[in-house]
Amino acid sequence: xxxxxxxxxxxxxxxxxRDRSRLIQSVVKFICGAFAAVSIVTTLGIxxxxxxxxxxxxxxxxxxxxxxxxxxxxxxxxxxxxxxxxVSATVMISVISILVAMPLGLLAAICLSEYATPxxxxxxxxxxxxxxxxxxxxxxxxxxxxxxxxxxxxxxxLKGFNSISAGLVLGVMITPLVASLSEDAIYSVPQRLRDxxxxxxxxxxxxxxxxxxxxxxxxxVSSLIxxxxxxxxxxxxxxxxxxxxxxxxxxxxxxxxxxxAFIVQVTKGDAVHGSIAYQTLFAVGTTLxxxxxxxNIFSFWFVRRFxxxxx
Amino acid sequence: xxxxxxxxxxxxxxxxxxxxNLAKRYNLDRVFAFFAWGATTIAVAILAWLLITILxxxxxxxxxxxxxxxxxxxxERAGIKAALAGTLWVMGVVAVFSFPLGVGAGIFLExxxxxNWFTRLVEINISNLAGVPxxxxxxxxxxxxxxxxxPITGGRSVLAGGLTLVLLILPVIIVSTREALRTVPDxxxxxxxxxxxxxxxxxWNHILPAAMPGILTGMILSLSRAIGETAPLLAIGAASFIxxxxxxxQSSFTALxxxxxxxxxxxxxxxxxxxxxxxxxxxxxxLLMNAGAIYLRNRFQQTR
Numbered sequence: 001x002x003x004x005x006x007x008x009x010x011x012x013x014x015x016x017x018r019d020r021s022r023l024i025q026s027v028v029k030f031i032c033g034a035f036a037a038v039s040i041v042t043t044l045g046i047x048x049x050x051x052x053x054x055x056x057x058x059x060x061x062x063x064x065x066x067x068x069x070x071x072x073x074x075x076x077x078x079x080x081x082x083x084x085x086x087v088s089a090t091v092m093i094s095v096i097s098i099l100v101a102m103p104l105g106l107l108a109a110i111c112l113s114e115y116a117t118p119x120x121x122x123x124x125x126x127x128x129x130x131x132x133x134x135x136x137x138x139x140x141x142x143x144x145x146x147x148x149x150x151x152x153x154x155x156x157x158l159k160g161f162n163s164i165s166a167g168l169v170l171g172v173m174i175t176p177l178v179a180s181l182s183e184d185a186i187y188s189v190p191q192r193l194r195d196x197x198x199x200x201x202x203x204x205x206x207x208x209x210x211x212x213x214x215x216x217x218x219x220x221v222s223s224l225i226x227x228x229x230x231x232x233x234x235x236x237x238x239x240x241x242x243x244x245x246x247x248x249x250x251x252x253x254x255x256x257x258x259x260x261a262f263i264v265q266v267t268k269g270d271a272v273h274g275s276i277a278y279q280t281l282f283a284v285g286t287t288l289x290x291x292x293x294x295x296n297i298f299s300f301w302f303v304r305r306f307x308x309x310x311x
Numbered sequence: 312x313x314x315x316x317x318x319x320x321x322x323x324x325x326x327x328x329x330x331x332n333l334a335k336r337y338n339l340d341r342v343f344a345f346f347a348w349g350a351t352t353i354a355v356a357i358l359a360w361l362l363i364t365i366l367x368x369x370x371x372x373x374x375x376x377x378x379x380x381x382x383x384x385x386x387e388r389a390g391i392k393a394a395l396a397g398t399l400w401v402m403g404v405v406a407v408f409s410f411p412l413g414v415g416a417g418i419f420l421e422x423x424x425x426x427n428w429f430t431r432l433v434e435i436n437i438s439n440l441a442g443v444p445x446x447x448x449x450x451x452x453x454x455x456x457x458x459x460x461x462p463i464t465g466g467r468s469v470l471a472g473g474l475t476l477v478l479l480i481l482p483v484i485i486v487s488t489r490e491a492l493r494t495v496p497d498x499x500x501x502x503x504x505x506x507x508x509x510x511x512x513x514x515w516n517h518i519l520p521a522a523m524p525g526i527l528t529g530m531i532l533s534l535s536r537a538i539g540e541t542a543p544l545l546a547i548g549a550a551s552f553i554x555x556x557x558x559x560x561q562s563s564f565t566a567l568x569x570x571x572x573x574x575x576x577x578x579x580x581x582x583x584x585x586x587x588x589x590x591x592x593x594x595x596x597x598l599l600m601n602a603g604a605i606y607l608r609n610r611f612q613q614t615r
Contacts, residue, residue: 016507025511029423035415037429039436039485042478046447049454107350115347124351131358133597135539137568138365138590141575145583146364172357179354203336205343226442233444235542236568240575260446260542267449267546273458285450289443296442 050289053282060276066283072246072257074280075266081280083287085248089256090288093167093238094231096252100171101227105178106220112179113186114208125180132176140240143169148241161243161255170237174227181226185219186212190310218306222299229295233288235260259288365594369587377588381554382570386581389574391589396556397469397549397564398538404473404560405480405537406530413481413533414526417488422514441482448479449546457547465561467548472564475543480533487529491522524611528604535600539593541568567593 058066061081069082108128112121148165152158158165189212197207213220243255244265257265262284271278380390416433424430452475456464464471495518503513519526544566552573553565567589574586 018509021509021512025509028511029419032415032419032423033429035412036419036433036485038412038416038478039433039440039481042440042451042481043436045455046443046451049451050447053454104350104354107347108354111347111351115344116351124355127355127358130601131354133535133539133601134358134361135541135568135593135597137539137541137572137575138361138594141571141583141586141590142361142364144575145368146361172354175354201331203340205340206336208343229442230444233446235444235446235545236572240572260444263446263450264542264545267453267548282450282454285447289447292442292444292447293439296439300438 046289050282050286053279054286057276057279057283060279061283070248072262075269075277079276081283082248083259083284085246086257086259086262086284087287087291088248088250089163089242089246090232090238090258090260090291092250092252092256093163093170093242093258094228096164096167097170097174097231098224098228100168101175101178101231102224104171105175105223105227106182108175108179109182109186109220110208110213112183114204114212128176128179131172132180134173136173136234136236137240139169139173140236143237143241155253158253159243159255161241161245162253163238163242163256164252166238166242167252169241170231170234173234173237174230177230178223178227181223182216182220185216185223188219189215193310215308218303218308221306222303225295225299225302229292229299232295233260233292235264239264259284263288362594365587365590368584369589369591371588372584373588373591377585378592382552382565382573383554386579386585389582389585391567391570391592393553393556394565394567394570394589395592397553397569398567400469400557400560400562400564401473401476401544401566402534402538404470405476406534408474408477409480409484409533410530412477413484413530414488416481416485417492417526418514418519420485421489421492422510422518437482437485441486444542445479445540446542446546448475449543451475451478452543452547465563467550467563468561469557469564470560471547472544472549472566475547476537476540479540479543480537483533483536484529487533488522488526491525491529492518494525495521524607528607528611531600531604531607535597535604538596538600539568541572544569545572 066081066083068084069080070085071080072082072085073080112124116124143165144161147169148158148160148162151165151168155164193211193215194207197211202210238258239261242258242261244257244261245255246257246262247254263281266277266281269277271281377390378395379392380388381393382391383389420430420433452471456471456474457467460471464474499517499521500513503517504510508516549569550563550565553563557564571586571589571593574582574589577583
C-alpha cells in the first residue's frame with residue numbers, strides 16, 4: 001500500500017482561489033445593492049411622475065382655483081377644479097371609518113392582550129389576520145350589496161351610494177390594523193407596571209385605563225394615524241359604495257366622490273396623455289400622496305417623540 | 312403630590328374619608344370587560360357575516376361553466392376564464408420579478424450593508440413606500456410602464472400590470488426576507504468565516520438554505536396580497552371585458568378582482584351573484600395560499 005504524499009494531493013484537490021471568490025462576492029454585492037436601490041428609484045419615479053404632470057396641470061389651472069373652487073367638474077364642458085370637493089368626501093368617509101375602528105380596534109386589542117387566555121389569543125389573532133387579508137374589492141361588494149340595503153331598513157332616506165355605508169365598512173377594514181398594532185404596543189408594556197398598580201389596590205380596569213394605556217400611548221396613536229392614512233388612500237370600497245358624484249357637503253346619506261374614486265373613474269375612461277383629464281388625474285394623485293405622506297411622517301415622528309422606553 | 316407634605320398622623324383617619332367603594336368599581340370592571348369582549352365578538356361576527364353573505368349569494372352560480380366561460384353580456388353564460396388566466400399570468404410576472412429583487416435587496420440590507428448613507432436612504436425609502444396608497448402605484452405604473460416603457464411592455468399589458476404590482480409588494484417582501492435572515496443564528500456565520508469562506512459563500516451555502524422557508528412564507532403572503540389588489544390594475548387601465556386568455560407578456564388582460572369589480576358595478580342582480588361566485592374563487596385561492604404559508608412556517612419551526 002502506497003500513501004501519496006500529502007503535498008501533491010492538497011495541490012490537486014484544494015484550490016482556494018480566493019481572488020475568484022472575492023470577485024464573485026463583489027459582483028453579487030453590487031447586484032444586491034442595485035436591487036436595494038430599486039426602492040429609491042420607485043420613490044423617485046412616484047415623485048417625478050406626480051410632479052411632472054401636476055406642473056403641467058398647474059400651468060392650465062391656477063393653484064388658487066384648484067384650492068378654492070366649490071365645484072369639481074373637470075370632465076365637463078364648463079370645467080371647475082375645486083379639489084376641496086373631493087377632499088371633503090375623503091375626510092368625511094375617513095372620519096366615519098376611524099370612529100368605527102378606534103373603539104372596535106382598541107377594545108379588541110385590550111381584550112386580546114389583557115383579558116384573553118393564551119389559547120383564545122392564539123385563535124383570535126389569526127381571525128383578525130384573515131379580516132385584514134380580505135381583498136378590498138370584497139369589502140366593496142359587502143358595503144354596496146349587503147350593508148347599504150341593511151342600513152336602508154333603518155334609514156329610508158339613504159341613497160344606493162352613500163358615505164355612511166362606505167365609511168362603516170372601511171372602518172371594519174382598518175380595524176385589524178388598529179387592533180394588531182395597538183395590541184403589540186399594549187402587550188409590550190412590562191408586567192411590573194401592572195403589578196405595581198395592582199399592589200396599590202387598583203382593579204384590572206383601573207390598571208388598564210390609568211397605567212397600561214398611557215404607557216402604550218405612542219404605539220396606539222401611531223396605529224390610529226396609520227389607519228387613517230390607509231383609509232384616505234383606500235380605493236375599492238369608496239369607489240363601489242360611495243358613488244361618483246362630486247358634491248360638497250357633509251351629508252353622509254348621499255353619493256359623494258373621493259379622490260381615489262375620481263382616479264378610478266378617469267383611468268377607466270381611457271384618458272389620453274396630454275389631455276387636461278390626464279393631468280387632473282396626477283394633480284389629484286399628488287394631493288392624495290401628500291396627505292398620506294404627511295400622516296405617515298407624523299406617525300413615525302409621534303412614536304419617536306413619545307415612546308416610553310423600559311429596560 | 313409629595314407624600315411628605317402632610318404627615319399622615321396630622322390627618323384624621325376615619326372610615327368616611329377612605330372609601331374603597333369596591334362594589335361599584337368591580338361593577339365598572341365588569342362593564343369594561345364586557346365591552347372589550349363585545350368589540351372582539353363584533354369583529355369576528357362581521358367577518359362571519361361577510362363570508363356567509365358571499366357564500367349564500369355566490370354558491371348558486373358557482374359551477375364548472377362559470378370557471379370555463381369567458382365574460383359575457385348574458386349573465387347565465389358569463390364566467391371567469393379570461394380573468395383567472397389573466398390573474399395567473401400577472402402573478403407569474405410578479406413572482407419572477409419580485410423574488411430575486413426582494414430577496415436580493417433583503418440580503419443586501421441584512422448581510423452586506425454597512426451603516427452608510429446608501430443603506431439608510433434605502434431603509435427610509437422602504438418604510439415610506441409601505442405607506443403609499445396602492446392607487447398611487449397605479450398612477451406610477453400608468454405613467455412609467457404603460458406610457459414611457461409602452462414599446463417594451465405593450466401598453467396596458469400583463470407585463471405592465473405585473474411590474475406595477477411588483478413595486479407595490481417589494482417593500483413587504485424585503486421586510487419579511489430580512490426577518491427570515493435575522494432568525495438564522497450568528498454561530499453559522501461565524502463558523503463559515505472561521506473555515507475561510509467569503510461572506511457570499513456563507514450566505515449562499517448556509518444562510519439562504521436555512522432562511523428559505525421563512526423567505527418563502529413571506530413571499531407567499533406577499534403574493535396573496537398582490538392577487539387581491541384591484542386599484543393599481545384599474546389605474547393602469549386593465550380592461551374589464553376581454554374574451555380571450557393572454558397569449559404573451561404584451562397581451563392585454565383582465566384579472567379576477569377587476570372582473571369582480573365590473574360585475575358588482577352593474578345594476579342587474581344576476582351579475583352581483585356572479586361577482587359573489589368570483590369572490591368565492593378568489594378567497595379560496597387566498598385561503599389555500601395562506602394555508603401553504605402557515606404549513607411552511609410550522610414545518611420550519613419544528614425542524615429548527
